[in-house]
Amino acid sequence: MKGNINVKRICMVCLLDVLMLGCGFGKNFFSSASHDKLESHTGMNRSIEEQEERAYAELLASLRLLQESLNYKLEVPNDFDLEELVDEIIAMNQYEEVSSVNFSKNIQIALNYDRETLNNLKSIIKDLSHDNHKFALELMNNLSVFGDNLINALDRIDSDNFLSMLKESQDVLGLISIKVILDDMLEKGQEMVSLLQGIINNSVLFSDENEIKKSLELIDAFQCASSRVCVLCTEFRIMSFKFVDSVYSLDKRH
Known part of the structure; x- marks a missing residue:
């Protein structure tokens, strides 16, 4: 019985991860973070070049x-x-x-x-x-x-x-x-x-x-x-x- 409960928990966590990645919020969150980091790096390079x-x-x-x-x-x-x-x-x-x-x-x-x-x-x-x-x-x-x-x-x-x-x-x-x-x-x-x-x-x-x-x-x-x-x-x-x-x-x- 206890083993079944653990299996269910694992399945629920996996399902939640899939839903997060599959839904718009999950995609936008990770995409936005990567984009902001890239923008910051690009802006820094541009600033150094200008200097x-x-x-x-x-x-x-x-x-x-x-x-x-x-x-x-x-x-x-x-x-x-x-x-x-x-x-x-x-x-x-x-x-x-x-x-x-x-x-x-x-x-x-x-x-x-x-x-x-x-x-x-x-x-x-x-x-x-x-x-x-x-x-x-x-x-x-x-x-x-x-x-x-x-x-x-x-x-x-x-x-x-x-x-x-x-x-x-x-x-x-x-x-x-x-x-x-x-x-x-x-x-x-x-x-x-x-x-x-x-x-x-x-x-x-x-x-x-x-x-x-x-x-x-x-x-x-x-x-x-x-x-x-x-x-x-x-x-x-x-x-x-x-x-x-x-x-x-x-x-x-x-």
Whole structure:
């Protein structure tokens, strides 16, 4: 008798399961739960993809802003006659180890191709060229070093391969950290160029050559202890290496 009761109970449980699965409530319950879970998973994936795309887009925008702000690869007419002036100073100092073309190009890069500043520089160099031609050469050499470091740093981070690696990394935090590096480079680069322009444009206002020289001594690419411009240039260059290292580090993790 007891065995029959247990059999009946088992049959009733099985029947109830069949009814639950067969009826509309049972189907809708399990179907709805699975659908909600799938929707949640899909929504999460979409959210992550959107974050990745936004992080990469913001990084790319920072890179473009840096390049545009410093006139990277800007095609400009060489109408400042700097090469002729550089040749003259080089000849006075019997300093033939440099190219007047490269000197002229790097100086324009350092001063961000600003016409007013370049014209003031020409005026200063002409005034210094007779009795202070050695100082004039040192000034141009320092400006050329700044321009050379600036363009080399920008060349270092300008790579389609780097952009592909960053886009494929899918690392939001990594992309954000690299964007911060680019933003720091922009800040340092703009300050460096602004200081160089300011020093030259202020120096041209002096009539005394000693005052002009004292003002221009701030443009020193080798003595960072006394030159804020030197510090900024060094930091800018270091950050470009940091950018490259960060890209490779990000790529290794994925």
